[in-house]
Amino acid sequence: MEDRIREDLVRDIGIKRFEHSLRVIEVAMKLCDIYKVDRDKAYMACLLHDCGKFQDENNLLKHSHKFDIILDEVMMDNKELIHAPLSAKIAEYRYGIDDRDILSAICYHTTGKEDMTLLEKIVFISDYIEPARSFPGVDEVRNLVYRDIDRSIVLAMDNTIGFLISRNKLISDRTVNARNDLMISIKRRG
Numbered sequence: 237m238e239d240r241i242r243e244d245l246v247r248d249i250g251i252k253r254f255e256h257s258l259r260v261i262e263v264a265m266k267l268c269d270i271y272k273v274d275r276d277k278a279y280m281a282c283l284l285h286d287c288g289k290f291q292d293e294n295n296l297l298k299h300s301h302k303f304d305i306i307l308d309e310v311m312m313d314n315k316e317l318i319h320a321p322l323s324a325k326i327a328e329y330r331y332g333i334d335d336r337d338i339l340s341a342i343c344y345h346t347t348g349k350e351d352m353t354l355l356e357k358i359v360f361i362s363d364y365i366e367p368a369r370s371f372p373g374v375d376e377v378r379n380l381v382y383r384d385i386d387r388s389i390v391l392a393m394d395n396t397i398g399f400l401i402s403r404n405k406l407i408s409d410r411t412v413n414a415r416n417d418l419m420i421s422i423k424r425r426g
């Protein structure tokens with residue numbers, strides 16, 4: 237990895253989140269081998285997936301405004317969601333990433349979306365199961381991912397949706413669409 241990328245990332249998101257990104261890479265590389273996905277693209281997407289996760293909320297909102305990210309009701313209710321599209325913008329304009337596959341995987345790593353590519357699925361689920369994650373249900377998702385990535389994402393989304401409901405939070409329509417889409421292909425496969 238270029239030293240400059242490392243230095244910029246550590247400065248912007250802190251050493252803890254940078255180390256989280258390295259663990260996400262570690263999981264993603266295994267999944268790339270299993271699901272035959274381009275390792276270089278997954279590496280870059282995972283490295284930069286949280287590059288816009290500014291700790292300070294004002295900073296987050298300021299940067300979103302600068303990059304014309306539309307903050308809808310769902311994002312305002314759950315500000316955790318903002319950093320994903322913002323990270324895609326920062327990856328593009330600050331880190332010079334022009335590969336649409338990488339940028340899309342970064343953009344949708346928190347919500348998912350309809351018609352996810354394997355690269356998008358790998359970044360999404362690697363972020364969810366990286367070794368330091370310890371929330372309830374994460375081991376079931378970990379066990380499933382090497383056999384059936386679609387089912388593991390549905391399970392991860394079920395956990396997230398359940399958590400959001402328990403907290404009286406809005407649910408992103410992107411997550412609902414992603415889940416429906418995955419469920420349809422799982423049912424078709426039988």
Ligand SMILES: [Fe+2]
Nearest residue numbers: 285286345346
């Ligand atoms: Fe993230």
Ligand SMILES: [Fe+2]
Nearest residue numbers: 256285286363
């Ligand atoms: Fe992350």
